[in-house]
Amino acid sequence: MTEPPGPTRVLIVDDEALVRTGLRIIVDGEDDLSVVAEVSDGADVPDAVARHAPDVVLMDVRMPRVNGIDATRAVVERSERAGGGPRVIVVTTFENDDYVFDALLAGASGFLLKRARPEEVLDAIRVVARGESVLFPRALRRLARGRQSPTADGLSGAGLTEREGEVLRLMAAGRSNAEIAGELYLGVETVKTHVGNVLAKLGVRDRTQAVVVAFTSGFVPAGE
Amino acid sequence: MGHVRLLAETTARRAVFCVIGGLMFGAYAVLVTGFTQMLSDPTLPPVIIWILVAVAAVIALSPPVLLGVRTLEIQAVRAFLDVDVPLPVGPVSNEARWRGALWYTAHLLVGAGATMVLLSAVPVGIVLILRTSADGLVMSRLLGIFAGVPWPFAAVIGVLMLAAAGAAYYLGGAVLRALAPRLLGPSAAERIAALELQARTAAERNRLARDLHDSVGHALTITTLQAAAAARALDRDPIGGTDIARTALTAIEETGRAAVADLDRVLGLLRTDADDVRDRAPVPTVAGAVELVERARLTGRDVRLELPRVLDDIPLVVGREAYAVIREGLTNALRHGADPVTIAVTRPGEAVRVEITNRVTGTGPGPGERAGGRGLAGLREGLTLVGGTLRAGPARTGDGVATHGTWYLIAELPLTDPSMENARD
Known part of the structure; x- marks a missing residue:
C-alpha cells in the first residue's frame, strides 16, 4: 500500500445536487485531492469508475434507481475481478441508519455523516485512500451493537493465531499499522503480514470488513 | 422516623378511603332503618311504603353500576390506596361493570367495619387512657366491660385499642388494595382500546418523526454542508471564492425557507396532538x-x-x-x-x-x-x-x-x- 502518485481521485455519488456541489467545493480545494466526476445515481457508478478510475468513492445511500448499497457491492465486486479499484465511503444523513451497516457489509470501507466538518470529510478520504486504519472505530462499534449474528462463535472457526487475534483487536480499536507495531513491539512489515493473514482468514477485502466481522461475530464485544 | 411517618400517612389515607365507604354505607343503613320503622308502624298503609321501598331501591342500587361511579372509584383508589389501576379508555364491557359493582359493595362493607371501629374502639380507647377514676353512669355505659378496670391498666388497654384500630384500618386498606386490580382493572375490551390508542399515538409520533427526518433533517444537512463549503471557498480565495459562496448562500436561503415551512406544519400537528389524540379532528x-x-x-x-x-x-x-x-x-x-x-x-x-x-x-x-x-x-x-x-x-x-x-x-x-x-x- 504505497502512497498513490498525484492527487487522490474522488468520485461523488449523490442524487442531491446541493450535496454534490458542497462536497466538491470542500474536496477540490485540497492540493492532494481532486474530484474527477460527480454522478447522481448508483446506476451510473460502474461507468464512472471505469472511465475516471477514482481512488475513493463518496457514496450516498438513498438514491432513486440504484441505491448506495447495491452500487457499493457492484464497485467491490468489480474491484475483486480487476484486482484493484476504488474504496467506498458511504455518506449518510443519519448515523443510526440500518443502511449504513448494510453498506459496510456490502464492502464499504467506512462512512461519513453529511454534517461532518470539512476537515473530517478530508481526513476520512485520506485515511481510506491509505487503507491503513479503520474510520471511526467507536461509531462502527455502535453500529454493530445489537447486530451480532445469531451464530456468533467469537471467530473460533477462523483459525486466527494468538498474535493475529491481538492485531485484529487493535484494528478494531482504530489503530494504524504503525501504532499496532508500537504496541506489540513488532516491525511495521510484520504487522502488515499479520493484517494480511487476518483478512485472508476472515475472507474479507479490507480492514473495515475485518473489524465489522470482529464485532458481529462477538470476537470483540460490541457492548449492549 | 421517615419510615414511621410514611406508614402513618399511608394508614391515614387508607382510613379516609375506608371511612368514605362507611359514610356511603351509612346512607343505606339510614334507608333500611327508616323503612323498617315505617313498616312496623301499623298506622301507615303498607302498599305506599312498598312503593316507596321500590323507588328507593332503584335509586340506591344504581350507583354501583354507574360507569361514572366506577371511574370515580378508580380515581379514589389511585389517590388514597396508591394502586395503579388504569383509568378507563373507550367503551366498558358489562363484565367490567359488574366487577365495578362488586367493588362498590366491598368498599361499603369494609367501610362499615372501619366506621364501627372509628365509633367504638377510638373513643373508648381515648377515654380509657385519659380518665383516672370510674365515675358517672354515662362513662360506665360507654366503657362497658372495661368500666371496672383500674387506671394504669385501663390506659394500657386504651393504647392497645388505638393501635388495633390503626392496624384494622391498615388491614382494611390492604384488603381493598388486593381487590382493586381484580375488581376495577380494565376488561379485555378496555385493554384492547388502550392498546389501540397507544398504537395510534405511536404511529402518529412515528409519522411526525419521519416528517421531520425527511424534511427538516434533510434541509439542515444541506445547509450545513453548503455553509461549510462556502466558508472553505472564501478561506482559500477571498475574492475568487465569492461566486461560489454566493451560490451557496442562495441555496441555504431557499432550503432554509422551505424547511421552516415544513417545520411550521409539523409543529402545527404536534400542537393539535397535545390536546387529545382521541378527540382531535385529523387535519x-x-x-x-x-x-x-x-x-x-x-x-x-x-x-x-x-x-x-x-x-x-x-x-x-x-x-x-x-x-x-x-x-x-x-x-x-x-x-x-x-x-x-x-x-x-x-x-x-x-x-x-x-x-x-x-x-x-x-x-x-x-x-x-x-x-x-x-x-x-x-x-x-x-x-x-x-x-x-x-x-x-x-x-x-x-x-x-x-x-x-x-x-x-x-x-x-x-x-x-x-x-x-x-x-x-
Missing part, C-alpha cells in the same frame, strides 16, 4: 389531494387526479390515511418516476381505494420501495391501524408478467372497521 383529508396535485402541476409535471364526490362522507380517519397515501405516493412518483402520474380514488363497496401509477425510467426499482423505503413502511404502519393494505410494484399483465415502464401503488382502506365508529363525524 387534511382526502379532499386535500386536489391541492397536492395542483402544486405538482405548478412545477410543470403531468399529474391526473380522479376524485369523485361520493367520498365526501367517509370517516375522517380513513380520509386522512387516504390523504397520507396520496401525499407519499405522489411525492415518490414525482421524485423517482416519470410522467404521467395518475391518481384515482374510488369507492368499491365498503372501502376506499387509492391507486397511483407512473412511468418508470431506467432499470432500477420503482419509487420508494428500495430507495425511500421508509416512506412506504410508514404508510403501511398507518394503514394497518385502519385495517387497510398497501401494494406497490411494477405493473403486471394478466399473466403476472411484469410490464416494463409502469409502477403502481394501490392502497385499500375498509370503511366498515368497527374501530372507526368513533371517528365518524
Whole structure:
C-alpha cells in the first residue's frame, strides 16, 4: 500500500445536487485531492469508475434507481475481478441508519455523516485512500451493537493465531499499522503480514470488513 | 422516623378511603332503618311504603353500576390506596361493570367495619387512657366491660385499642388494595382500546418523526454542508471564492425557507396532538389531494387526479390515511418516476381505494420501495391501524408478467372497521 502518485481521485455519488456541489467545493480545494466526476445515481457508478478510475468513492445511500448499497457491492465486486479499484465511503444523513451497516457489509470501507466538518470529510478520504486504519472505530462499534449474528462463535472457526487475534483487536480499536507495531513491539512489515493473514482468514477485502466481522461475530464485544 | 411517618400517612389515607365507604354505607343503613320503622308502624298503609321501598331501591342500587361511579372509584383508589389501576379508555364491557359493582359493595362493607371501629374502639380507647377514676353512669355505659378496670391498666388497654384500630384500618386498606386490580382493572375490551390508542399515538409520533427526518433533517444537512463549503471557498480565495459562496448562500436561503415551512406544519400537528389524540379532528383529508396535485402541476409535471364526490362522507380517519397515501405516493412518483402520474380514488363497496401509477425510467426499482423505503413502511404502519393494505410494484399483465415502464401503488382502506365508529363525524 504505497502512497498513490498525484492527487487522490474522488468520485461523488449523490442524487442531491446541493450535496454534490458542497462536497466538491470542500474536496477540490485540497492540493492532494481532486474530484474527477460527480454522478447522481448508483446506476451510473460502474461507468464512472471505469472511465475516471477514482481512488475513493463518496457514496450516498438513498438514491432513486440504484441505491448506495447495491452500487457499493457492484464497485467491490468489480474491484475483486480487476484486482484493484476504488474504496467506498458511504455518506449518510443519519448515523443510526440500518443502511449504513448494510453498506459496510456490502464492502464499504467506512462512512461519513453529511454534517461532518470539512476537515473530517478530508481526513476520512485520506485515511481510506491509505487503507491503513479503520474510520471511526467507536461509531462502527455502535453500529454493530445489537447486530451480532445469531451464530456468533467469537471467530473460533477462523483459525486466527494468538498474535493475529491481538492485531485484529487493535484494528478494531482504530489503530494504524504503525501504532499496532508500537504496541506489540513488532516491525511495521510484520504487522502488515499479520493484517494480511487476518483478512485472508476472515475472507474479507479490507480492514473495515475485518473489524465489522470482529464485532458481529462477538470476537470483540460490541457492548449492549 | 421517615419510615414511621410514611406508614402513618399511608394508614391515614387508607382510613379516609375506608371511612368514605362507611359514610356511603351509612346512607343505606339510614334507608333500611327508616323503612323498617315505617313498616312496623301499623298506622301507615303498607302498599305506599312498598312503593316507596321500590323507588328507593332503584335509586340506591344504581350507583354501583354507574360507569361514572366506577371511574370515580378508580380515581379514589389511585389517590388514597396508591394502586395503579388504569383509568378507563373507550367503551366498558358489562363484565367490567359488574366487577365495578362488586367493588362498590366491598368498599361499603369494609367501610362499615372501619366506621364501627372509628365509633367504638377510638373513643373508648381515648377515654380509657385519659380518665383516672370510674365515675358517672354515662362513662360506665360507654366503657362497658372495661368500666371496672383500674387506671394504669385501663390506659394500657386504651393504647392497645388505638393501635388495633390503626392496624384494622391498615388491614382494611390492604384488603381493598388486593381487590382493586381484580375488581376495577380494565376488561379485555378496555385493554384492547388502550392498546389501540397507544398504537395510534405511536404511529402518529412515528409519522411526525419521519416528517421531520425527511424534511427538516434533510434541509439542515444541506445547509450545513453548503455553509461549510462556502466558508472553505472564501478561506482559500477571498475574492475568487465569492461566486461560489454566493451560490451557496442562495441555496441555504431557499432550503432554509422551505424547511421552516415544513417545520411550521409539523409543529402545527404536534400542537393539535397535545390536546387529545382521541378527540382531535385529523387535519387534511382526502379532499386535500386536489391541492397536492395542483402544486405538482405548478412545477410543470403531468399529474391526473380522479376524485369523485361520493367520498365526501367517509370517516375522517380513513380520509386522512387516504390523504397520507396520496401525499407519499405522489411525492415518490414525482421524485423517482416519470410522467404521467395518475391518481384515482374510488369507492368499491365498503372501502376506499387509492391507486397511483407512473412511468418508470431506467432499470432500477420503482419509487420508494428500495430507495425511500421508509416512506412506504410508514404508510403501511398507518394503514394497518385502519385495517387497510398497501401494494406497490411494477405493473403486471394478466399473466403476472411484469410490464416494463409502469409502477403502481394501490392502497385499500375498509370503511366498515368497527374501530372507526368513533371517528365518524
